[in-house]
Amino acid sequence: MIDLHIIEFAIALIFIVLLLSLFVSWLIDWYASRTNRKGRFLKRMLTIMLGESNGLNWTARLYRHPLIESLSIKYNRITSYIAPRLFAEVLTDLIIEEGKAYSFTQDKKTGKIKYHEKESTDMFSDLKTGIDSLPESDATRNFKLYFEIAKEATEEKTESFISSIESWYNEYMLRVNHTYKRLLRKPLLITGLVIAILFNIDFIKLSSELWTNTHLQKSIVTLAEEFDNKYSNIEEVEVSKEFFKEYKESIGLPIGWNAELKKELKNPKLIKEFEENSGNFFSVIKQVFIYLFSGTNWVWTLLLKLLGFFITALVVSFGAPFWFQALHKIINIKKTVGVK
Amino acid sequence: MNKIYNCHTHVFNIENAPEKFLSGFVGKFVSWFAWPILNIGIGAYMMIKLLKLFKNRPILQKYASFLKVGTMKSQLNIFKDLKSFYNPDDHIVILSLNMDYMGAGKAKHNYKQQIHEIKRIKAHYPDTCLPFYSIDPRAGSPGELLSEARQHLKKKGFVGIKIYPALGYYPFDPGLEEVYKWASDKKVPIMTHCTKVGSYYLGDITAEMINPNSFVGQALNWPNKFDKVSFPITENLKKKKEFCDNFSHLYNYARVLEKYPDLKICFAHAGDDVGIKEAKSGNSNNSWFTHIKYLMQTYQNVYTDISYTLVNKKIHKDLYELLIDKDIGHKVLFGTDYFMTLRDKSEAKLKSEFMTFLIQQDTKIDLWDKLANKNPKQYLTSNFYNANL
Numbered sequence: 016m017i018d019l020h021i022i023e024f025a026i027a028l029i030f031i032v033l034l035l036s037l038f039v040s041w042l043i044d045w046y047a048s049r050t051n052r053k054g055r056f057l058k059r060m061l062t063i064m065l066g067e068s069n070g071l072n073w074t075a076r077l078y079r080h081p082l083i084e085s086l087s088i089k090y091n092r093i094t095s096y097i098a099p100r101l102f103a104e105v106l107t108d109l110i111i112e113e114g115k116a117y118s119f120t121q122d123k124k125t126g127k128i129k130y131h132e133k134e135s136t137d138m139f140s141d142l143k144t145g146i147d148s149l150p151e152s153d154a155t156r157n158f159k160l161y162f163e164i165a166k167e168a169t170e171e172k173t174e175s176f177i178s179s180i181e182s183w184y185n186e187y188m189l190r191v192n193h194t195y196k197r198l199l200r201k202p203l204l205i206t207g208l209v210i211a212i213l214f215n216i217d218f219i220k221l222s223s224e225l226w227t228n229t230h231l232q233k234s235i236v237t238l239a240e241e242f243d244n245k246y247s248n249i250e251e252v253e254v255s256k257e258f259f260k261e262y263k264e265s266i267g268l269p270i271g272w273n274a275e276l277k278k279e280l281k282n283p284k285l286i287k288e289f290e291e292n293s294g295n296f297f298s299v300i301k302q303v304f305i306y307l308f309s310g311t312n313w314v315w316t317l318l319l320k321l322l323g324f325f326i327t328a329l330v331v332s333f334g335a336p337f338w339f340q341a342l343h344k345i346i347n348i349k350k351t352v353g354v355k
Numbered sequence: 356m357n358k359i360y361n362c363h364t365h366v367f368n369i370e371n372a373p374e375k376f377l378s379g380f381v382g383k384f385v386s387w388f389a390w391p392i393l394n395i396g397i398g399a400y401m402m403i404k405l406l407k408l409f410k411n412r413p414i415l416q417k418y419a420s421f422l423k424v425g426t427m428k429s430q431l432n433i434f435k436d437l438k439s440f441y442n443p444d445d446h447i448v449i450l451s452l453n454m455d456y457m458g459a460g461k462a463k464h465n466y467k468q469q470i471h472e473i474k475r476i477k478a479h480y481p482d483t484c485l486p487f488y489s490i491d492p493r494a495g496s497p498g499e500l501l502s503e504a505r506q507h508l509k510k511k512g513f514v515g516i517k518i519y520p521a522l523g524y525y526p527f528d529p530g531l532e533e534v535y536k537w538a539s540d541k542k543v544p545i546m547t548h549c550t551k552v553g554s555y556y557l558g559d560i561t562a563e564m565i566n567p568n569s570f571v572g573q574a575l576n577w578p579n580k581f582d583k584v585s586f587p588i589t590e591n592l593k594k595k596k597e598f599c600d601n602f603s604h605l606y607n608y609a610r611v612l613e614k615y616p617d618l619k620i621c622f623a624h625a626g627d628d629v630g631i632k633e634a635k636s637g638n639s640n641n642s643w644f645t646h647i648k649y650l651m652q653t654y655q656n657v658y659t660d661i662s663y664t665l666v667n668k669k670i671h672k673d674l675y676e677l678l679i680d681k682d683i684g685h686k687v688l689f690g691t692d693y694f695m696t697l698r699d700k701s702e703a704k705l706k707s708e709f710m711t712f713l714i715q716q717d718t719k720i721d722l723w724d725k726l727a728n729k730n731p732k733q734y735l736t737s738n739f740y741n742a743n744l
């Protein structure tokens with residue numbers, strides 16, 4: 016029989032870790048949108064997909080196409096999403112453009128310059144001219160293959176070509192999204208560590224606090240169960256500054272350096288100094304250093320503290336979806352145990 | 356008032372330039388950390404905002420506008436910006452630049468893409484936009500270069516050829532002869548960058564650069580008192596910036612011009628304000644301004660433009676004297692070097708300052724019209740484009 020106390024302890028701990036992961040992902044999302052990380056990543060991935068051959072830079076062409084360019088909100092922010100259909104249509108248009116003969120001529124009387132483009136016969140034969148004019152590359156080989164498939168279609172041949180490109184893009188995008196998520200692991204770890212240090216979230220201390228303080232544990236479990244009831248899917252959780260503020264207040268967790276200093280300082284002189292300068296950021300930092308490096312067992316204190324921070328970062332790097340699932344499972348276990 | 360011809364502008368942006376390009380402008384250190392920032396849209400945006408904060412530091416304000424243009428989305432947008440300073444029926448020469456071989460790494464958007472985007476500008480503004488096609492002897496065989504050049508002038512709306520030897524080749528490179536021969540025959544204008552400083556070759560100096568092949572012999576008529584470049588080169592082999600001056604030295608062009616005396620070529624920037632000051636000092640025979648004037652006097656189709664140089668108000672008087680010179684004054688062209696000049700002055704100010712200066716001069720002829728309309732028309736007219744219509 017599993018001890019209910021252990022389960023409740025686990026629920027509280029997992030819930031705290033989940034909130035922390037949500038907070039860290041929220042920060043990363045904010046930064047990523049600020050620096051247009053996703054948009055730049057998409058462009059980089061498309062460069063790999065389309066490749067470059069004999070100087071024809073498909074990605075550059077694509078992003079300079081008026082239909083794609085107009086997706087970017089600001090001149091210096093490239094779009095982070097291109098719909099598959101649009102991608103396929105624009106690429107087809109670019110292939111046709113590549114094969115299209117054009118010229119500028121000057122009127123012998125007025126001196127005015129005019130732009131001429133070769134009249135279009137039908138789109139599918141324009142497409143063929145375009146593909147034939149492309150330099151050899153992996154992308155060109157794909158286009159040729161899709162063209163051969165389209166040739167076999169009884170009607171809507173160009174449409175068949177466009178949908179082949181669309182499926183190619185869709186398949187590739189699945190992998191791109193997967194890679195993007197995988198690449199987030201490192202930022203999660205680093206941001207997690209920074210947050211852990213800044214707010215003094217030491218996993219070891221946190222666990223022991225939750226283990227011993229049953230009152231705190233109970234109130235967190237209640238919140239966790241409410242949370243689990245409310246959301247059946249992590250996508251439903253709408254994080255915001257208010258969201259985190261509310262939880263921080265209702266949980267009343269002993270995190271932050273101030274709280275620890277208040278508890279741990281033994282030297283009356285230091286306590287006095289600490290109380291006098293409690294609002295001062297630099298004074299807090301100074302106190303933290305004195306506290307960490309001046310005790311009798313300071314090496315141990317420090318190592319333990321660092322280990323605590325590192326564990327925090329490590330668990331955060333599993334990501335919020337993982338902890339969301341974990342919370343749900345353990346609450347279900349508690350339910351069955353409770354029934355017994 | 357007559358239509359203005361601006362004979363010298365650039366509209367390429369950060370994506371057209373290779374990674375190390377910036378170091379030619381702001382130094383290695385600044386570019387090392389600025390480049391990645393500028394390449395992130397928001398980074399450039401914040402850098403511009405940051406620079407704008409320094410309200411009482413005009414120099415930083417100018418860097419802000421320089422960066423703003425340089426990091427703008429497309430060449431078309433930059434051109435639209437530039438065009439806003441001119442009347443609808445004025446003409447603007449945009450000089451493309453092949454930076455694929457300057458030894459500065461790869462550009463996000465290579466030269467081929469740059470040209471593709473220029474086609475879009477030309478299709479939008481066929482009469483306003485007069486592009487020059489950039490030729491680099493390392494970009495293909497002599498035959499390929501010629502056919503590229505010919506095709507772009509005949510059909511694709513380009514009106515001239517741009518060369519930029521400081522990017523790592525000599526004007527007498529055998530790869531260029533075919534193009535010279537053809538250009539000379541068809542009266543096609545060539546524009547060459549010609550100052551001792553500027554963006555320059557960043558790769559390693561090769562044996563071929565120290566002792567290059569040439570399709571012409573020495574310039575026999577070159578005055579003995581002028582300095583010249585002799586090969587193999589023995590000096591500045593380690594100092595790239597100084598070494599690059601060997602590429603653009605006017606003596607190299609004199610060698611070409613002795614073989615093709617009808618070549619229509621413009622030495623941009625009139626030797627730079629440094630060259631002009633040097634010409635008035637005791638070192639006159641080494642000044643590129645002196646050399647350019649000599650070539651203009653000797654060859655009927657040698658031109659110069661006042662782009663960038665006109666930024667410096669102190670030498671307006673010298674440019675004026677050049678313009679009224681009875682032998683060569685008809686071969687001085689108006690140009691601004693937008694957007695390089697944004698570090699110093701806005702396009703509007705640059706243009707109006709010099710225009711006002713010329714109008715204030717007590718002359719019988721309309722000098723502004725000569726500089727910005729009459730002379731450019733003669734320069735730009737070729738078998739492929741008639742500016743006199």
Ligand SMILES: [Zn+2]
Pocket residue numbers: 363364365548623662692695
């Ligand atoms: Zn220039």
